[in-house]
Amino acid sequence: DAKTTQPPSMDCAEGRAANLPCNHSTISGNEYVYWYRQIHSQGPQYIIHGLKNNETNEMASLIITEDRKSSTLILPHATLRDTAVYYCIVRVGFGAGGTSYGKLTFGQGTILTVHP
Amino acid sequence: DAGVTQSPTHLIKTRGQHVTLRCSPISGHKSVSWYQQVLGQGPQFIFQYYEKEERGRGNFPDRFSARQFPNYSSELNVNALLLGDSALYLCASSIGTGSSPLHFGNGTRLTVT
Numbered sequence: 470d471a472k473t474t475q476p477p478s479m480d481c482a483e484g485r486a487a488n489l490p491c492n493h494s495t496i497s498g499n500e501y502v503y504w505y506r507q508i509h510s511q512g513p514q515y516i517i518h519g520l521k522n523n524e525t526n527e528m529a530s531l532i533i534t535e536d537r538k539s540s541t542l543i544l545p546h547a548t549l550r551d552t553a554v555y556y557c558i559v560r561v562g563f564g565a566g567g568t569s570y571g572k573l574t575f576g577q578g579t580i581l582t583v584h585p
Numbered sequence: 586d587a588g589v590t591q592s593p594t595h596l597i598k599t600r601g602q603h604v605t606l607r608c609s610p611i612s613g614h615k616s617v618s619w620y621q622q623v624l625g626q627g628p629q630f631i632f633q634y635y636e637k638e639e640r641g642r643g644n645f646p647d648r649f650s651a652r653q654f655p656n657y658s659s660e661l662n663v664n665a666l667l668l669g670d671s672a673l674y675l676c677a678s679s680i681g682t683g684s685s686p687l688h689f690g691n692g693t694r695l696t697v698t
Binding site for chain 1: 640
């Protein structure tokens with residue numbers, strides 16, 4: 470079962486920031502938070518991941534609360550091409566505890582619709 | 586740089602037949618994983634291979650099998666196809682160490698009639 474909770478859908482105006490929340494209240498100390506998105510008929514696209522510090526790359530920013538029980542993915546200037554299903558996933562690193570293999574458990578995700 | 590490539594992109598098979606799906610990982614990636622995505626749901630984990638050895642298996646019947654070759658490419662085989670096997674089959678590759686993310690291909694759309 471997925472270990473994260475996300476709103477089923479969100480809307481955003483083009484050019485504005487999109488803030489996608491994720492709850493992962495049962496996250497373990499060795500689990501990372503990953504964000505992926507999937508545009509219709511394509512494979513999931515990796516966006517960003519983090520452990521406990523905030524992270525930023527060319528696509529997005531990831532804000533993780535101090536207690537690590539929730540996080541927010543921020544798309545600073547949303548465009549129509551950002552319309553997709555966004556998945557928040559928690560996962561241990563490869564080889565953690567000697568048995569981890571990096572399995573991703575997908576939930577239902579958040580359908581983000583960016584409007585003109 | 587080339588991403589994860591999968592072949593074929595689309596496939597139509599009949600119940601009871603066998604199918605082989607192929608995946609080429611990103612250069613330098615030693616881990617390959619397979620996922621099944623049925624319409625309206627998130628991808629479900631099937632297998633993970635690292636350095637040619639199976640490291641993880643999801644809750645799928647023995648009709649599903651896979652292997653990884655010395656060049657790190659991979660095949661997913663499904664025997665005795667059922668209508669319920671119709672799905673998008675996704676391959677993902679990763680360096681396979683630490684927190685390295687998985688990178689997905691665009692999948693093979695399998696339709697079983």
